[in-house]
Amino acid sequence: MYDGEERDKWCRRLKGGDGWDGYLIAENAETDDVGENADMVILYVHGGGLNAGGPLISLVVFVKWIEAWKLSHGANTHILSLEYGLSPEHPFPSARDSLLECYQWLVNEKGINPSKIAIAGDSIGGNLATLAALELLNNPNAYKNTPLPSRLLLISPCLSALTTSRTFETNYENDCISKGWFDLCLTNSLLNSNLDPACPQVSPLFDCRLRGLPKVWVCVGGYEVFLEDIMSFVKNARNQGVSVELVVEQDNMHNYAILFPLSRHGGAKKAIKYMSRFLFGEKSVIGQYPRN
Numbered sequence: 320m321y322d323g324e325e326r327d328k329w330c331r332r333l334k335g336g337d338g339w340d341g342y343l344i345a346e347n348a349e350t351d352d353v354g355e356n357a358d359m360v361i362l363y364v365h366g367g368g369l370n371a372g373g374p375l376i377s378l379v380v381f382v383k384w385i386e387a388w389k390l391s392h393g394a395n396t397h398i399l400s401l402e403y404g405l406s407p408e409h410p411f412p413s414a415r416d417s418l419l420e421c422y423q424w425l426v427n428e429k430g431i432n433p434s435k436i437a438i439a440g441d442s443i444g445g446n447l448a449t450l451a452a453l454e455l456l457n458n459p460n461a462y463k464n465t466p467l468p469s470r471l472l473l474i475s476p477c478l479s480a481l482t483t484s485r486t487f488e489t490n491y492e493n494d495c496i497s498k499g500w501f502d503l504c505l506t507n508s509l510l511n512s513n514l515d516p517a518c519p520q521v522s523p524l525f526d527c528r529l530r531g532l533p534k535v536w537v538c539v540g541g542y543e544v545f546l547e548d549i550m551s552f553v554k555n556a557r558n559q560g561v562s563v564e565l566v567v568e569q570d571n572m573h574n575y576a577i578l579f580p581l582s583r584h585g586g587a588k589k590a591i592k593y594m595s596r597f598l599f600g601e602k603s604v605i606g607q608y609p610r611n
Contacts, residue, residue: 330344442573527559
C-alpha cells in the first residue's frame with residue numbers, strides 16, 4: 320500500500336459538498352483537475368457490503384490499471400474513487416444517491432463529456448453502479464436529463480440481495496463470501512428502508528427496464544456465490560438489447576480481478592487487458608474522444 324509522498328503523488332482528496340467525497344487517482348493527481356487531459360474518467364465505487372471498505376482500499380490496483388493502459392494504449396486515465404456513507408448509519412439508498420450526485424457533478428459542473436466516463440465498481444459497488452445507471456435511464460427528469468455514461472465496468476457485482484441462487488449453495492465453500500455475512504450486510508443496509516430485497520430498486524437482477532443501458536463489461540469467478548445471479552443478469556440484459564461483454568474466470572473466487580495475491584491462473588492480470596480493450600478498443604483510439 321502506498322503511503323506518504325508516494326501516495327500523495329497518485330491521489331488527491333476531493334470534497335464534493337454534502338453529498339459525496341472521494342479521491343482523484345491519476346498520474347498527475349497533485350496538479351491535474353478531474354478530467355484534465357484525461358482520455359477516460361472512471362468513477363469507481365468500492366465494495367464491502369455497504370458496511371465496510373473505503374475509496375483507497377484498491378489504490379495499488381488503480382495504479383496498476385493506469386500504468387498498464389498508458390503502456391498499452393497511451394491512455395491518460397483518471398479514476399475518481401467515491402467515498403460514500405456506510406450502513407447502518409447511512410442505510411440504502413444513501414450510497415446510490417452519493418454516486419448519482421458525484422456523476423452529475425462530473426458531467427454538469429466539471430463539463431466532462433459522458434462519452435469518456437465509465438462507472439465501475441466491485442461487489443456491492445457493481446450493484447450501485449448498475450442501480451445508478453438505471454436511475455439515470457428510467458427517471459431522467461429527476462436528474463436534469465443528465466446523459467448516461469458510455470460504459471459500465473462491473474467486477475464480481477452483487478446484483479441480487481437474495482441468497483436463493485443455486486451457486487450460493489454450491490460455491491460457498493470455495494468463495495470468500497458467507498451467507499451469514501451477506502445477510503448481516505443486507506440487514507444493516509436496508510434498515511428502516513421498507514424495501515423488499517427482491518425489488519429492482521435494490522436488486523437490478525429483477526429489473527425489466529434494462530434496454531438503453533450503456534455497454535457493460537462484467538467479470539466473475541467460477542467459484543463465486545454470485546455466479547448464477549450474474550449469468551442471469553447478463554442474459555436478461557442481452558435479451559433487452561444491451562451490449563454485454565462477459566468474462567468468467569474458472570477456479571477464481573469473488574473479486575479475483577482486484578485481489579492479485581489470490582487470483583488464480585493470472586486472472587487479475589488478464590482482467591487489466593480485457594478492460595483496456597473494452598475501454599479503448601483493440602488499437603488505440605485516443606484522440607477520438609473530446610477532451611471536454
